[in-house]
Amino acid sequence: MFAGRKFAAFLFDMDGTVINSIAAAERVWAQWAHRQGLDVAKFLPTIHGVRAIETIGRLALPGVDPIREADALLKAEAADLDGIHPIAGAVAFLGSLPPERWAIVTSAPRELALLRMKAAGIPVPSVLVAAEDVTFGKPAPDCFRLGAERLGVDARDCLVFEDAPAGIMAAEAAGAAVMVINATHQHALETRHTAIISYDTVSIAVDESGWIALRPERAVEAC
Known part of the structure; x- marks a missing residue:
């Protein structure tokens, strides 16, 4: 799982990636x-x-x-927030990250994103890129590039967590590495990227410069 690689920051899609809505x-x-x-x-x-x-x-x-x-x-x-809940392990995983080293990059409007994060108990990051922040949405890479820029890093040094083909394409176009979240898929998404079904399967290590390495905790599904 990204053996020997460290990342300047993590960029997370929201729906299907850190919450199930x-x-x-x-x-x-x-x-x-x-x-x-x-x-x-x-x-x-x-x-x-x-x-x-x-x-x-x-x-x-x-x-x-x-x-x-x-x-x-x-x-x-x-007006309809019933049944919204976090992806398994997401709250703890996000809480383990340095606050200045992660962002949420979503296709949802900011108002809806904040409501859904609150409903799911997801912490609100210092950087939130929402639908209205870019002219072209996913699969264009603009949103992930903007998220990285607001964190003060290069998108090519980031790991993007995504669950949808449009988001994966956007991350690839931005030059970022990709981790696919299969938690909400009835059938695992076919992808060349590493995939997990729960954040309980991963942990992090942060070096003295603040760069983050991802470590497997249990078996990881590689697609």
Whole structure:
């Protein structure tokens, strides 16, 4: 697992990576998709890891304003926090990190991100990059580059924790190393990157310069 490598900082996606909000998100999006006459079962897998405005925009639905609809969805998601909980081991793992060496980089709007982190008991980092902070969302690398910049490091020296293909592509494009979190997948995501299903399987060591090494605690699933 990244043998002999140390990282300047860790960058975490939020939904599906440090919290499990799938049930809440899919409840809201399923209602929206039904109103639009979409095939709900086919549509729902496309919402994860991508900003709402881009998910709606690429549908090119006649008479649908992506900005207005994304705003309405934000309000609906902010009102539905039932069943949101942390990924196993995430709270303790984040708490073990030097505060100045990690950030959350999410496709969710800041308001929703803060509500979901509070609901899941996830600590709010000093650096939070949200949907409104970038012009182009994942799979563009802008968000991870911005997260690294705000921490004062280079994205190429970071380890990104992700669960969705769009986020993995964004991390790769930013030049970062990638750890895939399979905690919320019914079937393990096919990836060339190292993958884990729980933060209980990993720990860290911090050197005198503040760089972080990742260590396996138990068996790690490598895909």
